[in-house]
Amino acid sequence: MANSWVTTVDHKRLGMMYIAYALVFLVIGGIEATIMRIQLIAPHQTFVSPQVFNRLFTMHGTTMIFFVAMPLLFGFANYLIPLMIGARDTAFPRLNALSFWLTAFGGLLLYFSVLGASGLYGAGNAPDVGWFAYAPLTSTTFSRGHSTDFWTLSLLVSGVGSIGTAINLIATIVCLRCQGMTLGKMPLFAWLILVMAGMVLLAVSPLTAAQIMLLVDRYLGGHFFDTQAGGSATIWMHFFWIFGHPEVYVLVLPAFGFASEIIPVFSRKAIFGYPVMVGATVCIGFIGMSVWAHHMFTVGMTSHANMFFVLSTMAIAVPTGIKSFNWLATMWGGTIAFTTPMLFCVAFLFQFLVAGLTGVMLSAAPLDWQLGNSYFVVAHFHYVIVGGILFTTFGAFYFWFPKATGRMYSEALGRLHFWLFVIGFHLTFDFMHLPGLLGMPRRIYTYEADRGWATWNLIVTIGVVFQAVSILVFLFNLVRSYRSGALAGSDPWDAWTLEWSTASPPPAYNFAVLPSVKSRRPLWDLKHPEDPDWRYE
Amino acid sequence: MSPTTIFAPVSTPANEIAGLGVLVISMSGAIFAVVCGLLVYTIVRFRRTHDETNEPAQVYGSNQVELAWTVVPMLIVVVLFLATTGVITRVQEAGQPDEALHVVAIGHQFWWEYRYPGSDVVTANELHVPVSDAGHPAPTVITLLSADADHSFWVPRLAGKTDLIPNRVNSTWIEPTETGLYLGQCAQYCGTQHAKMLLRVYVETRAAFDRWIAGQRRPVEIDATVSTGRRIFQRTSCVNCHTIAGTAANGRFGPDLTHVMSRDTIASGVAPNTRENLRRWIRNPDDIKPGSRMPSMNLTEQELDAVTAYLASLR
Numbered sequence: 001m002a003n004s005w006v007t008t009v010d011h012k013r014l015g016m017m018y019i020a021y022a023l024v025f026l027v028i029g030g031i032e033a034t035i036m037r038i039q040l041i042a043p044h045q046t047f048v049s050p051q052v053f054n055r056l057f058t059m060h061g062t063t064m065i066f067f068v069a070m071p072l073l074f075g076f077a078n079y080l081i082p083l084m085i086g087a088r089d090t091a092f093p094r095l096n097a098l099s100f101w102l103t104a105f106g107g108l109l110l111y112f113s114v115l116g117a118s119g120l121y122g123a124g125n126a127p128d129v130g131w132f133a134y135a136p137l138t139s140t141t142f143s144r145g146h147s148t149d150f151w152t153l154s155l156l157v158s159g160v161g162s163i164g165t166a167i168n169l170i171a172t173i174v175c176l177r178c179q180g181m182t183l184g185k186m187p188l189f190a191w192l193i194l195v196m197a198g199m200v201l202l203a204v205s206p207l208t209a210a211q212i213m214l215l216v217d218r219y220l221g222g223h224f225f226d227t228q229a230g231g232s233a234t235i236w237m238h239f240f241w242i243f244g245h246p247e248v249y250v251l252v253l254p255a256f257g258f259a260s261e262i263i264p265v266f267s268r269k270a271i272f273g274y275p276v277m278v279g280a281t282v283c284i285g286f287i288g289m290s291v292w293a294h295h296m297f298t299v300g301m302t303s304h305a306n307m308f309f310v311l312s313t314m315a316i317a318v319p320t321g322i323k324s325f326n327w328l329a330t331m332w333g334g335t336i337a338f339t340t341p342m343l344f345c346v347a348f349l350f351q352f353l354v355a356g357l358t359g360v361m362l363s364a365a366p367l368d369w370q371l372g373n374s375y376f377v378v379a380h381f382h383y384v385i386v387g388g389i390l391f392t393t394f395g396a397f398y399f400w401f402p403k404a405t406g407r408m409y410s411e412a413l414g415r416l417h418f419w420l421f422v423i424g425f426h427l428t429f430d431f432m433h434l435p436g437l438l439g440m441p442r443r444i445y446t447y448e449a450d451r452g453w454a455t456w457n458l459i460v461t462i463g464v465v466f467q468a469v470s471i472l473v474f475l476f477n478l479v480r481s482y483r484s485g486a487l488a489g490s491d492p493w494d495a496w497t498l499e500w501s502t503a504s505p506p507p508a509y510n511f512a513v514l515p516s517v518k519s520r521r522p523l524w525d526l527k528h529p530e531d532p533d534w535r536y537e
Numbered sequence: 538m539s540p541t542t543i544f545a546p547v548s549t550p551a552n553e554i555a556g557l558g559v560l561v562i563s564m565s566g567a568i569f570a571v572v573c574g575l576l577v578y579t580i581v582r583f584r585r586t587h588d589e590t591n592e593p594a595q596v597y598g599s600n601q602v603e604l605a606w607t608v609v610p611m612l613i614v615v616v617l618f619l620a621t622t623g624v625i626t627r628v629q630e631a632g633q634p635d636e637a638l639h640v641v642a643i644g645h646q647f648w649w650e651y652r653y654p655g656s657d658v659v660t661a662n663e664l665h666v667p668v669s670d671a672g673h674p675a676p677t678v679i680t681l682l683s684a685d686a687d688h689s690f691w692v693p694r695l696a697g698k699t700d701l702i703p704n705r706v707n708s709t710w711i712e713p714t715e716t717g718l719y720l721g722q723c724a725q726y727c728g729t730q731h732a733k734m735l736l737r738v739y740v741e742t743r744a745a746f747d748r749w750i751a752g753q754r755r756p757v758e759i760d761a762t763v764s765t766g767r768r769i770f771q772r773t774s775c776v777n778c779h780t781i782a783g784t785a786a787n788g789r790f791g792p793d794l795t796h797v798m799s800r801d802t803i804a805s806g807v808a809p810n811t812r813e814n815l816r817r818w819i820r821n822p823d824d825i826k827p828g829s830r831m832p833s834m835n836l837t838e839q840e841l842d843a844v845t846a847y848l849a850s851l852r
Binding site (some may be wrong): 054122128130136147197230231267268273289293299303307310311315324326329331333334336337349352358360365369370371372373437438440441443445446447451452476528529530533536537 | 668707
């Protein structure tokens with residue numbers, strides 16, 4: 001049995017392994033964040049040394065992006081896409097397994113640095129160059145030992161895994177849709193994953209190339225980023241951010257996908273403006289590839305370059321706004337049931353509105369000259385990643401848990417998780433904006449007492465307690481419900497997409513007979529033969 | 538009030554940014570109020586009551602409504618973009634008068650070097666500039682270089698930040714309109730002690746600034762009472778990293794110490810420049826700033842006293 005989890009090529013098992021793997025790293029990354037917050041609870045603390053603090057924020061960022069967010073969302077995509085489009089598996093099941101194991105190996109490689117990076121130099125263990133690893137701190141002059149090499153190789157290996165998964169998802173969505181499911185009749189989640197996978201191909205490739213260039217610099221005498229030998233530090237920034245910003249959309253598009261599936265079901269209405277939602281997604285995909293240098297407003301670009309990236313960044317607010325309005329319009333006139341998944345989605349709508357507005361503030365380059373690299377930015381992107389992506393992902397956990405396990409979760413514990421997490425999230429990330437406005441830069445292991453930052457930092461740290469407890473409640477709920485939850489049946493939510501038409505958990509072959517659809521909501525058609533959707537689409 | 542808030546600007550570029558900030562924040566606030574209001578209304582008005590079992594009317598979309606919430610945000614974006622380009626142009630393309638002061642700031646791990654090319658003054662960590670007023674505009678143009686890693690020059694009340702990047706020449710400018718001490722710190726992660734690479738900018742009246750320049754240009758007087766300390770300084774590796782004008786010490790890796798006692802702080806703003814702190818610093822820099830680039834020279838207590846006395850004579 002254990003053996004079959006290692007050799008499996010079943011998209012559902014690989015999906016669940018991705019998710020389990022991400023949860024382990026979520027706990028690790030969360031512990032790293034907690035230690036940093038203890039250090040910053042008041043000025044001049046000595047809970048950890050500056051060296052350890054710098055390693056902590058490097059590992060926290062790298063872990064959360066590459067070994068929590070990416071595998072979590074790839075896991076859901078892997079699990080759900082074949083079921084939603086009525087297929088028996090992904091297009092390339094063995095590539096799927098290879099990609100998972102490459103990603104898994106990448107995470108282990110990163111953490112092996114703690115043991116193996118010191119080398120002959122005694123130069124410290126885990127990487128301490130920041131998750132963005134700006135040159136020239138990564139050069140052999142500044143980073144001795146092997147910590148930077150472990151970081152580079154870890155992202156190189158998991159990056160190849162991500163590219164494999166992206167190819168597989170695109171091929172699956174393009175080629176394996178069931179009879180009748182034209183592109184315009186796919187669930188919105190499939191559209192969002194399709195655009196996300198395209199962005200992974202375009203964005204992760206330059207990151208992978210840059211990692212190889214950095215290895216060449218460090219071991220083969222290259223000078224791409226070696227400023228002492230005429231290399232360019234800004235070239236690394238461009239390589240990193242042409243990955244790094246599309247990466248934000250890579251992570252947020254699946255989150256939009258969750259919201260686009262969950263909100264209609266609990267509002268009991270079809271998604272409002274499906275074609276516009278698809279168009280907005282594709283728009284975000286294209287514009288999202290052209291905004292990267294808004295991370296570089298302070299590096300001294302020309303005024304015209306700055307203006308270009310101001311415009312592209314502000315423009316992306318339009319399709320994102322359209323999405324928010326369409327979710328709102330989906331709820332409008334519905335009968336909204338506030339189950340745990342829906343609670344997480346409603347909180348997402350509110351928080352993503354705030355994240356979007358602080359994003360617009362930062363897109364105005366002159367404001368970014370003040371707020372860039374300050375705690376305001378840290379608050380902003382945690383609002384996106386935690387308040388947007390993690391909230392909808394928790395919603396997705398509760399929504400599809402009955403499908404994947406065949407059992408219902410505890411609604412009471414789910415609500416407890418939600419409310420604790422909402423309180424913790426807002427204590428931490430609302431108040432984190434303020435020290436940024438008061439001039440507190442990020443990545444500092446301590447700060448001066450006279451700056452007026454101490455009270456806010458104390459509140460931020462208090463929020464962590466609520467978040468940590470809520471994560472424990474969440475994990476407890478998962479384990480307990482898996483063992484003894486009530487049986488869910490195939491369609492506990494009275495939902496409309498194909499995954500709810502098969503057993504819970506689905507058999508290895510997904511569908512005994514491959515389905516055939518006539519509309520975007522095949523199960524609605526089945527349940528309402530007198531008024532099917534396909535008449536209106 | 539926080540000494541580093543972005544909302545109390547006292548210099549032209551910081552004023553421009555704060556003005557834009559007020560516009561952007563108030564527009565965002567208005568959008569937030571409207572959308573949040575709609576959201577709250579929706580979840581209250583359309584929540585399921587217990588007796589509802591029928592499915593609500595299915596609505597699939599509306600082109601008119603979609604058009605409205607596409608066009609209105611586009612117009613808002615246009616307004617914000619135009620306001621932003623105005624500020625970018627006024628800050629980045631501002632022509633500077635001939636009498637503007639030019640300073641070169643060089644970022645080091647983990648301190649700031651300031652060179653005044655017009656007057657051959659070299660100092661560290663505490664930047665002195667003249668105040669500007671309507672009658673006598675006195676902007677300061679700062680050329681930004683780095684000796685090692687990336688750094689970023691950020692004094693929020695004077696201007697937004699600009700990075701110092703090795704192999705690249707950047708520049709920024711300030712035009713402070715009130716005298717005083719303005720604080721900031723390095724805003725780009727640059728290594729172990731990024732947190733304690735503090736910035737201090739002293740904005741002074743023209744007369745006080747001229748006095749300061751004259752003081753920095755004055756040659757150091759040879760003080761016979763500290764000759765022991767001077768000898769120890771010159772025979773240990775202190776001279777490889779530090780410059781003291783008029784002596785054999787001409788290193789550039791660490792701060793210029795020619796007039797070290799004219800500065801209020803040591804270790805890049807980390808500690809007041811008292812005799813005790815100076816001695817503690819020379820004894821073991823890691824006591825004050827763990828991870829700083831200066832090594833402990835393992836001096837004896839007597840040697841420490843002598844070197845401290847020598848440095849304390851450099852006024």
